[in-house]
Amino acid sequence: MQLDVSVVLPTHNRPELMKLGVESVLAQKTSATGEVVIVFDACPIEVPDVEVPEGWTVRGISNTRTRGLAGARNSGILAAEGRLVAFLDDDDEWLPGKLAAQLRRFEEKPEAIIVGTAMVVDDGTNRIVRRVPSDDLTHEDFLRNRNPGLHSSSLMFRREVLLGELGLIDEELPRSYGEDYDILLRGSSLGLVTVVNEPLVRVLWTGQSYYFGKWAAYAEALQYLLRKHPDFATIPAALGRIEAQVAFSLASAGQGKEARSWAWRALRHNPKQVKAALAIAISWKLVTPQAITKVVQKLGRGI
Structure with missing residues (x-):
């Protein structure tokens, strides 16, 4: 039977943070089946020792495409076996209820191209909730505003759409910067981008980002x-x-x-x-x- 969801988690030499991200997915309370596909980008495959609930698997693969975030995401998408594909960066975590809420939204709005959630920004001292101005976002909305409350670690797609009309992550983007904004622009030009407007992803901002200051x-x-x-x-x-x-x-x-x-x-x-x-x-x-x-x-x- 096909899995419900594949979580694609690219990583590069951050085993402690990556493990926390994997555990945050496996802690989701839902009857859905799924997998966490950890994509090791230019580093050895070292799958963390975690407790895996029934109906789920955790596996590691190497990035066989362009080095960097875009190629790693695409390696994971192509290896995924779930009908839905979700993203998670290796320094972020899913909060309780995220997966169930997004699965419900896909059922409520089957026409949706992308389903995301709002987020919590954690700078190591403070936690700030960032929501999105509207639950449903148009292409013009994304042209006018990146809507940064919608983070890459909150995004979920139908795998068939990623492999079809929407397409994979753009590996030509310099250093993969803005790859999430690009796919939101492309997705919103095709149809509905909808948001569960609750903070269901924790995004760590303590200067550890590979993009910081570049x-x-x-x-x-x-x-x-x-x-x-x-x-x-x-x-x-x-x-x-x-x-x-x-x-x-x-x-x-x-x-x-x-x-x-x-x-x-x-x-x-x-x-x-x-x-x-x-x-x-x-x-x-x-x-x-x-x-x-x-x-x-x-x-x-x-x-």
Whole structure:
């Protein structure tokens, strides 16, 4: 019999955190059957010793595709045996009730392309709940706002959709940055993205992210997304938002002249873009990106 759900968990040399993530999946109280597919990216396969409930399995595989998060996710998707595929990053955890709530939502809305949940941001000292503005999100919603309360570790898909009309994770994205935003943009262009708007994923923000502080890579990936999704240009405010993020990243990477060019472009499209003004300030060394990042992360937000 086909399994109900496959949880794809990419990892790279973080066995302690990864084990906590696996245990958070296996602790879900539901009658669903499933598997946790741990994808070891450029590191040895070392499946943790965990208590596995009846109807579930835990297995490890190697990333046989492009090195990095996108290739690892795709290796897991292609190996998955469940009718549904869920993502979990190796430094995050599912909270009680997540799996059952998403299974119910798929039953309630069989037309859904993606089902996610809200999240809790944990900085090691404080926990901040981040919900999404609406339970049902359109393509325009994602163009205007990343809706960051919807984290990659909360996402669930029908496997047949991932292997069909939606497609796999884009392995061409520089350093895989923004791969979750890309698939949300693609998914919302096909149909409904719906959210169980309760904090059912714990996301750890203590500077352990592989992306943390890689400003040049951020800028490169954001420019890639702008080229890939020309729909941004149909909404000036949406275009200005991404341009401001590019400007901030370039300024933080020390590319001041180019950052200012992107910042002025962003302000022409969206005069309310605070990130564009901050990018100009950083480019002239009036403030540091570290100081700004520290402030926004205390609020449970990211740049």
